[in-house]
Structures are given as structure tokens and as C-alpha cells.
Amino acid sequence: MALRLYDTRSRSKRILETLVEGEVGIYVCGITPYSPSHIGHARQAIAFDIIVRWLRKSGFLVNHITNFTDIDDKIIRIANEENIDFLDVANRNIDDYFEVMDLLNVNRADSYPRVTETIPEIIDMIAKLIENGNAYSSHDGVYFEINTAPEKYGQLTGQTLEMVREGAGGRVSETGTGKKNHRDFALWKIAKPGEPYWSSPWGDGRPGWHIECSVMSLQHLGEKFDIHGGGSDLMFPHHEAEIFQSECCLNHDPVVQYWIHNGMINVDGEKMSKSLGNFWTIRDAISKVHPLELRYCLINAPYRQPVEFNDVMLQDSSSHYRKLLATYGEALSNYGKTNWKNSSFLQQAELEFSNGMNDDFNTRVAIVEVQTVVKYLREKLDSNLEDEISACVSWLSEFAGKVLGILPDDEVIRKNILDVENEKMKIHDQVMDLIEQRQIARNNKDWDNADQIRDKLNHIGVVVEDSPNGPIWKLK
RNA sequence: GCAUGGGUGGCAGAGUAGCUAUGCAGCGGACUGCAAAUCCGCGGACCUGGGUGCAAAUCCCGGCCUGUGCUCCA
The missing domain is CATH 1.10.730 (Isoleucyl-tRNA Synthetase; Domain 1)
Structure with a gap:
């Protein structure tokens, strides 16, 4: 049976046919490390971990890239609140991420590129998009102009330009005053006082949210690659923005052959979120x-x-x-x-x-x-x-x-069993003594006494089971 | 409102046309002094109204309910 995967863009399960036979390039949107990882991150990481494991098991040579968006508004805000460098915030949460992912037995990706280590390449892509006529610079940043490629709209979510125009309403002012159109999105944001920045041809600032993934996937997997994954909440606008950026920069489509998205975690029927107070790290x-x-x-x-x-x-x-x-x-x-x-x-x-x-x-x-x-x-x-x-x-x-x-791992299991054996050894004599007493009571059909001894054993953490071959005991 | 998923037994959750899903819980039984563990068995479901078919949980149309997205989000 051939491997089929559900592709969000075509809304159907498609047989996996890779660009290079026997190889798979997969890019998965990683976390923005502004807080300790939550179980939504765990679910995503585990889901893609198993996908990669299965691809490898199926004989593919897999190149798995997952990024860290280690600069963004929330990271800056937390750094300012704590009066520390924004990278300290990012690094401590990345450390946390790796620690818990190791505990969850998530295999490492082949590479974990970071936005702050990819700034020159990001600037190059923005320059290319301006050169191609898809982006423009204004007083507060550089924006991608949706109207230069309207046919690319809604490929993952089925939404049309009109819908977003209606839905977005009065949000224009909040989302960048230099936009020609509220649907345009930022590629480069000019720094406000007190914000970290890198210099660029358009002024000191930092990358917009979506550009890093287009750049990193290009850098690590090339101008076309097989699979792009992420949480379903990233379909819009993040992944649609990526389609605009990558395809307009590279002048071909599709750049991504298969889009796959993992579902969210619900708590009491609703998406887990901090504001609802149903949040699990x-x-x-x-x-x-x-x-x-x-x-x-x-x-x-x-x-x-x-x-x-x-x-x-x-x-x-x-x-x-x-x-x-x-x-x-x-x-x-x-x-x-x-x-x-x-x-x-x-x-x-x-x-x-x-x-x-x-x-x-x-x-x-x-x-x-x-x-x-x-x-x-x-x-x-x-x-x-x-x-x-x-x-x-x-x-x-x-x-x-x-x-x-x-x-x-087998050794871990064996060691645990050994540890339990050692624990049992410590109380072995005491337990055997009680079990012997209980057997005597049972032989005399003194059930009250026998049950009392069983309770006593239970009290010190021992469960007795009367198997056909005599009593066996274990730790609770 | 628009977009996109989903509605299956007490719970979780597979299954795209005909054959027991599965696990947990429940009930009955074996074993046991009683338990525990293990095993065997049983009951119980396909949101609703139409349609197509010899046959529909499964395909088509309508309705209702619900998750998510349309704003930062895995």
C-alpha cells in the first residue's frame, strides 16, 4: 500500500511522490520561544516526529528542518518586563523546549535554524520581492502587496479577498500604518525606540512574522521541496503568506508539494489557550x-x-x-x-x-x-x-x-525492573515474614487475620496476589 | 457572516457501501476463602429529514449542533 497523506491545499489524500526519488525534504514551523512549551507544542512535535520516523522506516532519506522564531513582539515585551536581553528570553525557552522534547522521546530535527541567525538571507529575499514588484517600502516597514498576486489568495483556507476585506474591518490602523492595503503583510518592521534591530536598506528593524519560514525553507531545502507542516492555526495567515513570498520570489509554483497540518488540543471542548485559563504546559x-x-x-x-x-x-x-x-x-x-x-x-x-x-x-x-x-x-x-x-x-x-x-530503551526498562527488584530486596525479609504468617492464617481458615495481614502489607506498599503457584507480591 | 473540519455505544476513538473495530468502563462467568491479576462471554452506536443503490454509519442534497480560522497562536 502506497503512502498517502492529506494535503491541505488540494483537500485530499494524495500518494506521496517526492521531487527526488527516495528522498523527502520536510519543513515544519517551529515555536516562537516566548514561554515554556505547552502540550500543543508537544502534540505537534510528536506528530511530526512520528511522521518523520515513518518516512524513514519506509526507506526515505529525510531532511527535517524545524525553525525557531526567536525574535517577535512577545519576546521583546517579556524581555522589557524583566529588563533582560530578548535573546535570553528566547534561549531559556529553547533550552526548555529541548529538555522536554528529549523527555518525550522526540528525535531531533536535522537542523533548527533561527531567525536571528538568518537576517542577511531574509534581507536578500525582501530585496528580491521589492525588485520583482511584489513588495514596497514605507515609513514603518516593508510590506508584501497582495494585489500583485491575487490569484494566490486562499489556497489553504478557501477564503477570498472579499471575505478578508469584510472581516478585517477597522483593523488597518493597528496592523501597520504604512500599508497600502490592510491585507498586505509586513516583511520588515522598522524598530520603535527600545526595540532590538538589525540594519537594512529600508532602515533599522526586524523581520516580519512570515518571511523567515520562506527564507529558511529555501535555504535548507531548496527552491522546491516536498512537505511543509505546522499547526492548523498557521494556515492563515502564516502559511498563505509563505506561499506569496516563496512563489513570488522564486517565480514558480508550487514551491511546496504537500501541506500538512496538525489539529489543536482542546480542553473541555475548546481550544487550549492562556486567556481561557485552560492551559497546560x-x-x-x-x-x-x-x-x-x-x-x-x-x-x-x-x-x-x-x-x-x-x-x-x-x-x-x-x-x-x-x-x-x-x-x-x-x-x-x-x-x-x-x-x-x-x-x-x-x-x-x-x-x-x-x-x-x-x-x-x-x-x-x-x-x-x-x-x-x-x-x-x-x-x-x-x-x-x-x-x-x-x-x-x-x-x-x-x-x-x-x-x-x-x-x-531496553536498558532503561531493564534498569527500572532492577531498581524495583532492589527496592523489593530491602523489604524482602519483612514481607516474606508477613506473607508466611498470612499463609498460616489462611491454612487455618482464619480469614480475618489473613486479611488484616494483607492490609498491613498494603500499608507498606506491597500488593499480594494469590496465584495458582502460591502468593506473589509486588510494589504498588 | 464567510471559510474549513467534525457529529459513531457511558468515555476515548477507527471504519467511505454488504463482514465483531479496538481500548477503558458496565454486566455475567472461570479462577479465589474473599480479593487482586489473568482469561472467557454479553449488552450497547452510527445527529436529523429526504435522495440514489439489491444494500448506506459509509455516496448525494437540505436542516440542526459543534470545533477551528478570518487578530498573536503548534
């Missing part, structure tokens, strides 16, 4: 559950769907995930891995998994297959079928681990 979430449990939670819905997020769902995901990991860990530590390709059951599971992923990266379908294999593994564990168990471990390691990224 990644650190908020991972203070409640393990980062991989959060990752698991965020890929429960396919990447394009809005995903509902709240405490209950986080806890649900967490408990589902723990069951999965417990089974995997038990099998891994006791049996190890072997080639899974001899198992027809696992071959079928691979096929279903792949069909799901090839259908616009449907992680929901992929997870169902993972659950199916875990269930199968559970059966084999109960009947001690060593070869099948090892094959399952190996399959899960490959698909749940390497593709979905929801399993910790």
Missing part, C-alpha cells in the same frame, strides 16, 4: 504522568483531529500505557528478542500497522495493532512459549518502540 502534564504516558495520550487521535485533553483522559492513557509496558517489560526481561518475521500472526500485525500508517499516518490504527500484539503476547507469556514471546518483544520494539516512540 508540558511540565504541568509530566508532573502528573510519565512523559511517555503523555506521548501515548497525544497520539491516541490521528494527528489532524483536534484532541480532547483533560485530567481524566491523561489518567486513562496512563493506566492503559502501564499495562502495555508491564507486559512488554516482563517479556523483555525474561526472554529477550528474536526475529519476528517467521510469525504469520506478527506478519499480519505488521501489515495492518503499515496500512494504518500509510493512510495519512493513522496512529490510532497503529496503536490498535500494538494492543493486539500485546494481548497476543500476554497469552504466550501465560503459556511460556518462548519463541513467540521473543518474537513479540522484537515486533513491539520495532513498531511501538522505534516507529511510535512510546517504549523506553
